[in-house]
């Protein structure tokens with residue numbers, strides 16, 4: 247029999263997170279305050295616990311995972327690594343395809359990996375409530391799941407269009423005890439400001455972040471929690487790549503190329519950073535972030551200091567951006583509709599260590615359907631971006647006869663996304679390239695620094 251699942255024991259869950267900053271050739275660019283000067287830890291203390299702020303600026307290579315966090319992770323970790331024999335056969339490729347499946351977490355994606363750590367440190371520092379935003383609902387679900395376990399109240403500002411389109415994501419969050427509000431709301435200055443301009447606003451991740459940050463900053467018992475982008479989030483996600491390395495070692499393999507879907511960059515960092523030191527030392531391995539052509543942050547955005555939210559409440563971060571007032575087109579990979587990207591991923595892309603590809607919507611669903619029919623798993627629309635890129639690579643191998651080893655993150659399942667699959671089957675999905683003019687115009691509205 248061929249081996250399909252490569253599994254680890256619970257005792258093999260990593261004991262430390264890997265911090266890529268220790269191996270980066272250049273130090274990360276610092277976040278800036280409103281005065282254009284680098285901010286100190288105090289500027290973040292109103293909304294984050296000190297332990298996470300320390301991780302945000304740390305250059306230590308290995309950071310211990312607290313026992314309580316590791317114990318919580320056993321709820322679904324270690325996650326399986328699959329060899330996609332059936333897909334390889336269906337494609338007729340000589341390539342070997344492996345995928346790390348993060349959809350087995352209770353929330354259905356990789357996002358609980360960081361939610362656990364964030365809830366833990368907030369609890370440790372006496373915080374009672376967390377606010378956050380959610381787009382597609384994956385992050386809100388993850389925080390709802392762990393908030394409940396740690397006895398923290400969770401309020402989720404859910405982008406209005408998703409709130410209406412994905413009622414079952416909302417029920418899932420409520421099942422775990424979170425409060426869910428359609429954003430923009432009337433409860434914050436940020437929400438009221440947006441509604442005054444557009445009473446029918448369907449919301450965006452940038453707006454929902456403004457609301458959640460504003461509320462957390464105004465209350466002592468409340469902190470804010472972000473599901474992607476920040477250094478500490480990517481750090482927590484490195485359990486993905488660390489486990490994968492061990493799993494591949496067990497079968498004597500090493501990837502030639504890794505693909506991961508890229509929204510804010512957390513599963514890209516989580517999977518790829520543990521392979522980065524090898525790459526920096528000259529190893530021949532390609533690390534490729536895959537994003538939607540409709541939200542082409544890395545492939546067509548500006549590398550510039552910008553806000554993380556629409557209202558300009560967050561520090562300025564140096565990253566690839568489509569502009570903080572970006573209004574995303576209504577594509578179905580909700581988790582990939584963010585205007586910016588992780589500063590760490592952005593810098594490594596700028597410096598040529600990471601690559602990026604943009605793929606169009608219909609092609610991603612086509613890949614998702616092929617994958618489901620071969621491997622059984624119905625993938626999240628976000629994950630279908632990585633599947634598309636991995637399949638294209640495998641098909642190139644078929645032409646050249648190369649037996650490459652291809653690895654990708656299957657970041658989540660698509661069980662709450664069947665309405666999107668329905669639209670695909672009905673031929674109602676459209677491809678949409680983000681217009682050049684909008685990218686050009688965003689440049690003028692970027693905050694001026696330096």
Ligand SMILES: *Cc1c(COP(=O)(O)O)cnc(C)c1O
Nearest residue numbers: 384474509510511512513581658
């Ligand atoms: C949120 C999400 C993503 C994108 O977020 P990253 O921070 O870029 O990883 C990708 N896939 C799934 C299933 C998600 O929920």
